[in-house]
Amino acid sequence: MSENIKKIAVLTSGGDSPGMNAAIRAVVRTCAYHNIECIGVYRGYEGLIDGDFESLDARSVKGIINKGGTFLKSARSKTFRTKEGRQKAYENLLNENVNGLVVIGGDGSFTGALVFNNEFGFPVMGIPGTIDNDIVGTSHTLGFDTALNTVVDAIDKIRDTASSHNRLFFVEVMGRDVGHIALNAGIAGGAEEILIPEEDLGLERLVDSLNKSKTTGKTSSIVIVAEGDKIGKNIFELKDYVDENMEGYDVRVSVLGHMQRGGAPSCFDRVLASRMGVKAVESILDGETNYMVGLINGKMELTPLDQAIKGKTKINLELLRVSDIMST
Amino acid sequence: MSENIKKIAVLTSGGDSPGMNAAIRAVVRTCAYHNIECIGVYRGYEGLIDGDFESLDARSVKGIINKGGTFLKSARSKTFRTKEGRQKAYENLLNENVNGLVVIGGDGSFTGALVFNNEFGFPVMGIPGTIDNDIVGTSHTLGFDTALNTVVDAIDKIRDTASSHNRLFFVEVMGRDVGHIALNAGIAGGAEEILIPEEDLGLERLVDSLNKSKTTGKTSSIVIVAEGDKIGKNIFELKDYVDENMEGYDVRVSVLGHMQRGGAPSCFDRVLASRMGVKAVESILDGETNYMVGLINGKMELTPLDQAIKGKTKINLELLRVSDIMST
Amino acid sequence: MSENIKKIAVLTSGGDSPGMNAAIRAVVRTCAYHNIECIGVYRGYEGLIDGDFESLDARSVKGIINKGGTFLKSARSKTFRTKEGRQKAYENLLNENVNGLVVIGGDGSFTGALVFNNEFGFPVMGIPGTIDNDIVGTSHTLGFDTALNTVVDAIDKIRDTASSHNRLFFVEVMGRDVGHIALNAGIAGGAEEILIPEEDLGLERLVDSLNKSKTTGKTSSIVIVAEGDKIGKNIFELKDYVDENMEGYDVRVSVLGHMQRGGAPSCFDRVLASRMGVKAVESILDGETNYMVGLINGKMELTPLDQAIKGKTKINLELLRVSDIMST
Amino acid sequence: MSENIKKIAVLTSGGDSPGMNAAIRAVVRTCAYHNIECIGVYRGYEGLIDGDFESLDARSVKGIINKGGTFLKSARSKTFRTKEGRQKAYENLLNENVNGLVVIGGDGSFTGALVFNNEFGFPVMGIPGTIDNDIVGTSHTLGFDTALNTVVDAIDKIRDTASSHNRLFFVEVMGRDVGHIALNAGIAGGAEEILIPEEDLGLERLVDSLNKSKTTGKTSSIVIVAEGDKIGKNIFELKDYVDENMEGYDVRVSVLGHMQRGGAPSCFDRVLASRMGVKAVESILDGETNYMVGLINGKMELTPLDQAIKGKTKINLELLRVSDIMST
Known part of the structure; x- marks a missing residue:
């Protein structure tokens, strides 16, 4: 020493x-x-x-x-x-x-x-x-782990009201360049779709997926959106798009914001x-x-x-697949 | 019977x-x-x-x-x-x-x-x-009581990051016509100011109050804003006004949204x-x-x-006064 | 002034x-x-x-x-x-x-x-x-209000494991002379029975009540016991009595203790x-x-x-009745 | 497939x-x-x-x-x-x-x-x-991760009252054969000592350690005890031993019990x-x-x-060392 x-x-x-x-x-x-x-x-x-x-x-x-x-x-x-x-x-x-x-x-x-x-x-x-x-x-x-629990706790609360009203919620979480929070919290929160910076789902496929969810009997849905999602629309634009291109859902937006950084x-x-x-x-x-x-x-x-300081961590592809399977 | x-x-x-x-x-x-x-x-x-x-x-x-x-x-x-x-x-x-x-x-x-x-x-x-x-x-x-605890928990988290960075946060809570959530959660969250539908503080007095807070040694502040606050500006307009008319604070906005309705x-x-x-x-x-x-x-x-169904409950004037005294 | x-x-x-x-x-x-x-x-x-x-x-x-x-x-x-x-x-x-x-x-x-x-x-x-x-x-x-939430949160957790295993839990909460915590938290926690210092249910009626609960289809039960409950047995003696005089339940004890005094x-x-x-x-x-x-x-x-400093607050008789009705 | x-x-x-x-x-x-x-x-x-x-x-x-x-x-x-x-x-x-x-x-x-x-x-x-x-x-x-958070939340609450009263608390957590919960939650809860099945600290060293803590200015202390700790005394016997062999502390016991198994x-x-x-x-x-x-x-x-099903997982020796250093 x-x-x-x-x-x-x-x-x-x-x-x-x-x-x-x-x-x-x-x-x-x-x-x-x-x-x-x-x-x-x-x-x-x-x-x-x-x-x-x-x-x-x-x-x-x-x-x-x-x-x-x-x-x-x-x-x-x-x-x-x-x-x-x-x-x-x-x-x-x-x-x-x-x-x-x-x-x-x-x-x-x-x-x-x-x-x-x-x-x-x-x-x-x-x-x-x-x-x-x-x-x-x-x-x-x-x-990271604390923020995930904070986000998941908020999603749980939002789901209470989403499922009471048959609503579709877009929930924005932190992550400008990487989707780790969105992906993990999305799986844990039981999200139907998760939009992250690393993958461009595309608006049409998003609407297709949500429509398919409805046909399988889902009456409410939550979509997690990372700040820097690849679709290139902010969360309010996403809501507007879905409002126009989908029927039967009352669509709402929630931006979780800075409380994600705090807490014990x-x-x-x-x-x-x-x-x-x-x-x-x-x-x-x-x-x-x-x-x-x-x-x-x-x-x-x-x-x-x-x-x-070089590059960014990669998204876990296994988790992407788990997310897909879980939203069956 | x-x-x-x-x-x-x-x-x-x-x-x-x-x-x-x-x-x-x-x-x-x-x-x-x-x-x-x-x-x-x-x-x-x-x-x-x-x-x-x-x-x-x-x-x-x-x-x-x-x-x-x-x-x-x-x-x-x-x-x-x-x-x-x-x-x-x-x-x-x-x-x-x-x-x-x-x-x-x-x-x-x-x-x-x-x-x-x-x-x-x-x-x-x-x-x-x-x-x-x-x-x-x-x-x-x-x-009501559950929502208050949810809001206060979120304010506590936001304060962690506010005080780590010497920031001023505007936090919007539910309450289109009445300020009960804002007033109670504001007192419990240690807010500097609370903007409610029942009382028009006025933009100038808001800035005066925040400036006074700074001179008494406060390095971060939280302002709670009810959805229907009387000032008649939405929370992003409030931020802009303060950004323009006040120095030394990094101003941020957080809209708590629908998670206020959920939870055990x-x-x-x-x-x-x-x-x-x-x-x-x-x-x-x-x-x-x-x-x-x-x-x-x-x-x-x-x-x-x-x-x-007639009229709305009145705001508790004693609480308004307690809020003033607590932000001394 | x-x-x-x-x-x-x-x-x-x-x-x-x-x-x-x-x-x-x-x-x-x-x-x-x-x-x-x-x-x-x-x-x-x-x-x-x-x-x-x-x-x-x-x-x-x-x-x-x-x-x-x-x-x-x-x-x-x-x-x-x-x-x-x-x-x-x-x-x-x-x-x-x-x-x-x-x-x-x-x-x-x-x-x-x-x-x-x-x-x-x-x-x-x-x-x-x-x-x-x-x-x-x-x-x-x-x-008082904070302690109630702490106790209820603990009861919720205990119920998770109680209902997974068809168990009967005795949960001891604070209250040597008064049963306010036990009564309120018991109602909120969905307890079958609540034993408080102000009322002596009696061991036989306790067992009768638990047996009746079983016949109405309950597979797990929680009994809240104030420290100073009137039956005059400590919580481990209660467990032993029920173990001997009742069949079909795996009986457990949990003493919540000092964490009831802490927390935000x-x-x-x-x-x-x-x-x-x-x-x-x-x-x-x-x-x-x-x-x-x-x-x-x-x-x-x-x-x-x-x-x-004279005397103690009285138990709310309406709550006692609500508790009885809720454990129907 | x-x-x-x-x-x-x-x-x-x-x-x-x-x-x-x-x-x-x-x-x-x-x-x-x-x-x-x-x-x-x-x-x-x-x-x-x-x-x-x-x-x-x-x-x-x-x-x-x-x-x-x-x-x-x-x-x-x-x-x-x-x-x-x-x-x-x-x-x-x-x-x-x-x-x-x-x-x-x-x-x-x-x-x-x-x-x-x-x-x-x-x-x-x-x-x-x-x-x-x-x-x-x-x-x-x-x-495991959920139980750790439950235990740590309880320790945080107990510490509130411990430090308000200059008390020493023995807190029992689950773990009959392994000390993983005790070790992790002990570090996270800021425990002075952690007693686990894998290591026999010995009663004398425990008292020595607690006495040393007092001389370094600690006014309250928490000792985490796994159910199956190696010292071979139950938590109430530990309390009695310390009561008899140490001065200046009001010693209390808390057994967290089955709530560790529940919760979201x-x-x-x-x-x-x-x-x-x-x-x-x-x-x-x-x-x-x-x-x-x-x-x-x-x-x-x-x-x-x-x-x-063969053998048990080993305790992480690095964590044992971290625990020692943190209780400096």
Whole structure:
């Protein structure tokens, strides 16, 4: 274990996700366990530039493992995209004698960390925190599982009213570039169709499918739509199209929105956050840098940051097929 | 107790609300307790006209007290607004030897019941089922309490992400004519401002208030907006106005939508539904008609249907004041 | 409004209940609204004696309205039962220039407040915080509604497994002296029988009732038992008796325990806490003392503390009857 | 694909777990998708022997994906352990022209399936349904994830009251032979210590650890105890020991009990159930028998039943270490 590392900083960056607080707690307590100092950086890279730091010991993170959001707050920083901004951040870390940085966030945040390391050789380690599950190098990003449960709970509620009224609901869930939330929550919510960015079902086939559902005896239906669905129409346009091209359904729209990002993290996300925090800190102590910790085949593994930020995770084709079969 | 009543029908009508199943169960079991028959009518007045009936005994309503929606389904019926429609409904009830009708729904449904009684002298009894709490003659309509908890749970989640990012959120909740959901959920969700149909805050005062909140150290804010808020702008227009007239906030919008109508009913709504079902059936057995059962000062009371459908419940001024003080 | 009151102290005492944090917040913000100071006292009367105070302003109570428990912590204090202890507490309050004390707790806590006022003439105001709903002068104590939802959620889960296996479950809920939790949660959970301290069903009638349930086609059953049920047997003895005197059921026991006291408060409890906090502070400012604030017929009212601590609230006989009818 | 398979039967056996209904639904719909018949068997092997069958089509399983328990009910069957019982079951299946059997349950249920196949050559396929996660051949059994969330939610509530009162809580969770629930929920619930069947901490070390926690500033603590913890004392004896050998804590016990088996399945369990149901039916159609479907490295895989019923899954040593570090 590297004896040069005496102090580690941790920040959250980009969109928040459930489990970020649990990950901060894990970073802080792993530092305490190894008798090294830990400081929290407020507002992501913005706070790094402003020197908005707070010393954190094991007790200072009590009672946060079950809290949504991030008590260190998050932000997107334009200044960190400038050389001057990063220089200032570097100096702040040096002044505080910090030897390593844990960045909890998504691919944009990791890109910043990588640039920072390239310029100053400062050890950085990433923890993937985003509800979208769109990062290569981990089967689950932090917050994905919680967001799925939030979405499914909302779909269950919507189905209550849909089936009481023989209605067709379009429900929009998060996912601009990837359909993981839509696909998993759609299967779990018993959706008739799931529209995702990776696959263009086409409007006609959508209407065909819904018509077929009716003939098989379904009296209400739910269609899950990812924000970035490939059909290329927003959810209100979809409703209008179906209203015009289909009979016998009262069509409604529900956009789940930002509540998908909040809430107490699930058990899965809390355990994942704890494992990731331990792995991130101990990897820095082992002299590693420029990696992201992730869950691969059930184990904590490191993936180079430059691989993690390339491309997007692929949709699971088996799940697409399961979805088709389930809407029989 | 009237010995003429041998068979009672029950239906749900209008928008569904959590607790309707529990109320149906209570009606059915109270009939069973008094050894009279009970039939369920599907799809509200539509089913009454179509003769879509099912005989229900005590066991046939097991396992539904905790289910959202209504297994008898609900609908709005245009045909029941015609004399012919109601005549057909009456004949169907006569053919089935039904002597009384329990209508679970809102004021539109009660108006139908009243007209029906006026024409045919058929005994009718109303149970107020709507999440809006807008019916005179009961402190709580069925589903109101559950909807409040659903809304507050969503606000809690939104606050997680709002406070992680120093954001201002406009959150739209149900309530076209009355602000009960907005006011109660707003207080419980710690909202800075609550916009309701009963009170026009005005756009300038809204911005003033939000600016004042910032100066007192608030870094994120939530404004609850009832669908029918008096300012007369929809929630996206509100966002635009604030975006233009206020600095330092990242403003977002969330429309909670139909999930507010679903979900397992709260303990309060299940107990209320059970009490209302008992009272409704026993009032018919006592020879009463044209009443709505309701909770007044903690007791089950009858209110004439023609009073129940007149006007809307008033907003509680004490709550408005509490809301002001809490956003200090 | 009294101009003599410049500073109010608030403490939580006795068993904790959901909504206590929301009530503290309401007390603090109402003080801020009226431009008077507020201090929090840690660990109830113990902290009053130890001078364990913290100044609280409007911002210091942000983010707590939805948290269970009490951040001021609670305790039972033996020392406060001594004259010396109370003398010390009085001196601490004088030294801090505190002019009024809000006590959030149950009847034991109110007794302490009353004795304290009698000795030193110090203005005290009570807020009823307990899940048991056993205090005269309010239709709902703080935390009762939340506890009911927690219990009902647990019963729903237990019913899943009970009905999968044709089992009979005895479920113990809190309530040593009163059966309000048992009765309400029992109705809402669809219990076959509810054993409460106020009524002795008798073991034979219990077995008769369960046998009758079986003959009417019920394949699983849940019996809710208040801690202090009148039959005078603990829940394991009940199980043994039924095991010996009844056939065809696999009998199980579940004791819900302390989780009934925790959790995010319901909307109802948050609104109630906010109203009570406002009323408590403003009553002190109006020169009142020795009262408890409470909800009576939907309005905030004052009840003299000596009345509040006398006797227990009565069980609602209408609910007992509803319970009987529902288990038809 | 085998053209000999025309009809598949499905049953649930042993202790129920959340997700069983979702798995039944998946089996039924996959049959419908492949145009083969499906029948449900009530009460596990008991119903197989009694011929308690019901034909199930795609619509007959609507609305059950989110319901806890199993609508086919479950049971343990002594008769199926006899040759006569199994003979009768076999004849019933023959009479109904059933060609394959899907068994949803734990290792006891799988043993029965294996014996049945050995005797009659009847194709059987297992789906691992148990909250204990103790079956070799799948990283997650059906219901494990849901049970974890239920346990963690209860721990969160208990912590509210523990930290309000500076208490030490022993919380018993399910797990007679394996500590997976205890270990995961303990980490997620922020437990100080976790007592599991796989590891004997020893009473002295437990007290040492709790004393050390106090010196580091912890004022309340939660210890998770699996039913079958290795220390060899039940949870009440543990409390007594700590009461006698430790000062300064008010020690309490909570046994979570059967509610751990119920509740709406999590998104994870619903998706897993859907995948397993598809895989089980299609494996039978592919001519396979005597396998269990499972999740291995994120993919659906088959494991021979005789391997699945041998031994127990191992505890994850990394998690043990994470737990130690987190309680720093």
